[in-house]
Every structure is written in C-alpha cells, then in structure tokens.
Amino acid sequence: MSGKGKMKGKFRISNFKSYICILQLAGLILLALVSNALAVPETVSVRITDVTTTSFSVVWMTDVSADPEVEVYADSAMATRITDKCVITSMPTGSQKVSGAAKARGIMKVRVSGLNPSVKYYVRTVTKDPSNLQSIGYSSVYEVTTASKVMPYKYTDNRPEGFANDLSSFRVYIRPSDKDSDPGLGDLIVLEGDGALYPLSAFAGDWINSPESVIDLNNLFGLESRSLDISGGEKITLRIYRGGGLSTLTHYRKSAQDSNMVYISEPVKGFFADINLDGKIDDEDFTEFKKQYRALPDDVTYNPDFDFVEDTEGKVDAREFSKFSREYGRTDVK
Numbered sequence: 001m002s003g004k005g006k007m008k009g010k011f012r013i014s015n016f017k018s019y020i021c022i023l024q025l026a027g028l029i030l031l032a033l034v035s036n037a038l039a040v041p042e043t044v045s046v047r048i049t050d051v052t053t054t055s056f057s058v059v060w061m062t063d064v065s066a067d068p069e070v071e072v073y074a075d076s077a078m079a080t081r082i083t084d085k086c087v088i089t090s091m092p093t094g095s096q097k098v099s100g101a102a103k104a105r106g107i108m109k110v111r112v113s114g115l116n117p118s119v120k121y122y123v124r125t126v127t128k129d130p131s132n133l134q135s136i137g138y139s140s141v142y143e144v145t146t147a148s149k150v151m152p153y154k155y156t157d158n159r160p161e162g163f164a165n166d167l168s169s170f171r172v173y174i175r176p177s178d179k180d181s182d183p184g185l186g187d188l189i190v191l192e193g194d195g196a197l198y199p200l201s202a203f204a205g206d207w208i209n210s211p212e213s214v215i216d217l218n219n220l221f222g223l224e225s226r227s228l229d230i231s232g233g234e235k236i237t238l239r240i241y242r243g244g245g246l247s248t249l250t251h252y253r254k255s256a257q258d259s260n261m262v263y264i265s266e267p268v269k270g271f272f273a274d275i276n277l278d279g280k281i282d283d284e285d286f287t288e289f290k291k292q293y294r295a296l297p298d299d300v301t302y303n304p305d306f307d308f309v310e311d312t313e314g315k316v317d318a319r320e321f322s323k324f325s326r327e328y329g330r331t332d333v334k
Contacts, residue, residue, distance in 0.1 A: 039132075039135060040127075040129075040135050040136060040137040040138075041062045041063060041064045041066055041127040041128075041129050041135060041136075041137040042061075042062055042063045042137065042246065043060055043061075043062055043125055043127055043137045043138070043139045044060065044061050044062070044246050045059075045060055045061050045239075045241060045246070045248060046058065046059070046060040046125055046139050046140075046142065047059050047060070047190055047199060047201075048123070048142055048144045048198055049190060049198060049199050049200055049201040050111070050198070050199075050200055050201055050219060051144060051145075051146060051147055051197065051198040051221060052146065052147055052150075052219065052221075053115075053117040053118075053146055053147045053148070053149065053150060054113060054114065054115050054116070054117065054146065055111060055112060055113035055114075055115055055146075056111075056112055056115070056121070056123075056144050056146065056198070057092070057109055057110065057111045057112070057201060058070055058109070058110050058112070058123055058125055058142070059107075059108065059109045059188060059190065059201050059241065060108050060125050060127075060139065061106050061107055061108065061241055061243060061246050061248075062106045062108060062127045062137065062246075063106055063246060064106060064127070064129045064130075064131070065103050065104050065105075065106065065130065066103065066106065066108065066127045066128055066129060066130070067090070067103075067127075067128045067130055068090050068091065068103075068108035068109070068110050068125065068126070068127060068128075069088070069090065069110065069125075069126040069127075069128065070083070070088065070110045070112060070123050070124065070125055070126060071083050071123065071124050071126060072086050072088075072112055072121055072122070072123050073121070073122040073123070073141070074121070074122070075122060076122050076141060076143065078122065078124075078141060082121075085114070086112050086113065086114050086115065087112070087113040087114040088110060088111075088112060089110065089111040089112075089113070090110050091103065091108075091109055091110070092109060092110075092111040093203055093206045094206055094207050095205070095206060097182075097185070097205075098185060098186055098203050098205050098206045099186075099203075100186075101182070101185040101186030101205070102186035102187075102188065102203055102243075103186075104186070104243075105186055105187070105242070105243025105244055106243045106244075106246070107186060107187070107188045107203075107241050107242075107243045108125070108127065109188065109201065109203070110125070115146050116146065117146050117147060117148050117149065118145065118146060118147075118148040118225065119145065119146050120143060120144070120145050121143075121144050121145075121146070122141050122142070122143055122144075123141070123142055123144065124138055124139050124140065124141045124142065125137075125138070125139040126138060127139075144198070145197075145225070146225075147197075147221040147225040147226070148224070148225040148226060149225070149226050149227075150226075150227055164218065165216075165217035165218045165220070165228075165229070165230045165258065166217055166230070166255075166256060166258055166264065166265045167214050167215065167216050167217065167264045167265070168191065168214070168215045168216075168217050168236070168255070168256075168264075168265060168266070168267055169208070169212055169213065169214050169215075169264050169265065169266050170189055170191075170212070170213050170215070170238055170251075170266065170267065171184075171211050171212050171213075171266075172184040172187045172189065172204045172210075172211045172213065172240050172242075172249075173211075173240070173249060173302070173303070173304050174211055175297060175298050175299075175300075175302070176297050176298055177298050182205060182210045183210060183211050184204045184205065184210045184211025185204060185205040185210040185211070186203060186204065186205065186210075186243075187203070187204040187210075187211070187213075187240055187241060187242055187243070188201055188202070188203055188204075188240070188241035189201065189202050189203075189204065189213045189215065189238055189239075189240055189241075190238070190239040190240075190241065191215050191236060191237070191238055192236065192237040192238075192239070193217070193220045193228060193230060193234060193236055193255075194234040194235040194236070195222050195223065195228060195234070196220040196221060196222060196228050197221055197222065197223065197225065198221070199239075200215045200216070200217070200219055200220060201215075202214060202215045214264060217230045217255070230255050230258060231255075231257075231258045232254075232255055232256060232257035232258045233254050233255060233257070234254065234255045235252070235253075235254060235255075235277050236252075236253045236254065236255050236267050237250065237251070237252055237253075238250070238251040238252075238253060238267070239251075242300065244300065245300045245301075247300050247301050249301070249303050250288075250303070251303070251305055252270065252275060252276055252277045252305075253267030253268060253269060253270070253277075254267060254268045254269075254270055254277065255267055255268075256268055269305075270333075271327075271333050271334075272308050272323075272324075273285060273308075273323075273324050273327035273328070273330075273333075274330075274333040275288045275289065275305070275306075276288065279331070279332075279333050279334070280330060280331040280333060281324075281327050281328050281329060281330045281331075281333065282328075282329070285324075285328075286324075286328065288306075289306060289320075289321070289324055292306040292316045293316055293317075293320075293321065294315070294316060294317060295315070295316045296313075296314070296315055297313075297314040297315070302316075306320060307320065308320045308323045308324065309323060
C-alpha cells in the first residue's frame, strides 16, 4: 500500500474513533439528563405525630430543600381522596425563620386538621423539588386514627382525679464545628412516650431560643386514645431529625417528676450503661453502643450520650467500652 493509502486508512480509523467518542459522550449526557429527569427526592423517617381529636401531623426527612405536602384519603386503597376537605398547614411553626431553617435541612412537617374524633385516615407525603418541578417523591400510605377524647383525669378509688402534664424541654446536640448564629435551629425533636399511641414533635428554636425545644406532654394520648398521665419516671425516647445526611440521633430518658402544676422540665438521664432504659444491660444496649464506637464529636451521627468518660476529646473509644463492659449482664438497674 502506498504512503498515501496508509494515510487515508489512518484518517478513517481516527475519524471512526472520534465518532465513537462523540457517541459515548452524547450517551453519557443523555443518560445524565434522563437520570436527572427521573430522580425524585428521597423520603425517609416518616412518622405520624401530634395526634389529637381533630388533627395530626406528618414529619419526614428528604435530601432537598423541598416544599412539603400530603394527600389524605378515607381508605387505604386511596380511592377516596379527602385532602380538600381537610385544613393542611405546611411547616407549622411560630416563626418563618424556624420553618426556613428546617426546610433548608430537608426536615419536613405538615399538619392536617379539621378532622373528626376516633376516625381512621390514610395519608402519604408528597415532596416536591423546587429546582425541578417534574421531580416529586411520594411515600407509602400511613394509617392514623384520631384520638377519641381529651380526658385530663384518671380514676382513683372510682373517683375522677384531674392531672396536668408538664412541658418537656430538650437541648439538641451541637457539633463543635457548627458556627451558625442559631445553632440547631430547625432540627426536629420527635418524642415517644411510654404507653402513648403516637409521638409528639417540635422544632428546635420554635417559641424558645435554639438549640432548645419545648413539647407539651398534655398532647400525649394512651391506648384508649385518651389523655395520658405522665407523673414521672416514664420512659421517653427522643429522636432528633438533623437533616444534612438524613440522620437521626436517639436519646433515651425518663420523664421528670410531675409537680401537679405546669412547669417546663427536662427529661432525666438513666444509668449510663442501661442505654435503652429497660432495667438490664444486655445485647440490645451493646448493639446501640457499637453504632457509636469510634465516633467523634464532629461526626454527623455522634451521640454525646455514649461519651461515658469525661475527657477533652469526647471520642467514644476503648475507655467507654471498658466502662460499659464492667456493667454488662446486670439485671437490677433502676
């Protein structure tokens, strides 16, 4: 083959390779566009909260600064939609600053009101990405039954005896690197009361300075959907929605002793090694501990409850493990 023919052959091969590269690049661009069009906001940690005789709330986390909505139905098959017959309040807070901070972290809350007592409703969350109107995420359908009666009294010797639960305050953990002017603002606290059908929820910084939060324990309802008496010592589980990684922190506490007057009180820590406050130190506690082992104070999932040994580092390490292991197997924790 002449030199000229060889050059033409090389030119054709070079052009062919260029075409292949262009096609591959176009394919990648098309794939990215399709993936972006098909991508929907994540929806995690959906909970029904704050159930009363006429309302309930839905909370969840997502990976975008979304506009939260819900759809309400009269049946689990979603055949009868009744959203328009309800009052829907997106991000119910006492401050736009709080709701804005929560939305920026992907922490969502919607209140549904105008309901009837002792009625089953079905709800699913709708998460819309403001930057892509075609991107909408839906959750599964959740069932909720409104409370039957607000009855703030209990029977003692067949006689009604009134009670009033305290307000519970909780300070969310702030990482050392968090330099926000309002640290913790917009974090969501979900409080589960022992014996309560549904938890309560409140934003940090709502009606109080962040990183504090306040929750009215009078809004807890028990198994008979009636007001639940929290007299002191009951187990309380606090789950903190932090956003920024879709993470939650779990804190186990006991309710403060009730004074029969409405006070703001902070729940009480139990014995350090009885992490889940079930009166014994066993594999369940060890499983919780393992999740935190080697965690550092600046980690998104760091939980200060596991820093058993006071030191400057705050790291959960062998010193905490040694202290925990010495208590392992106990069944007499009070």
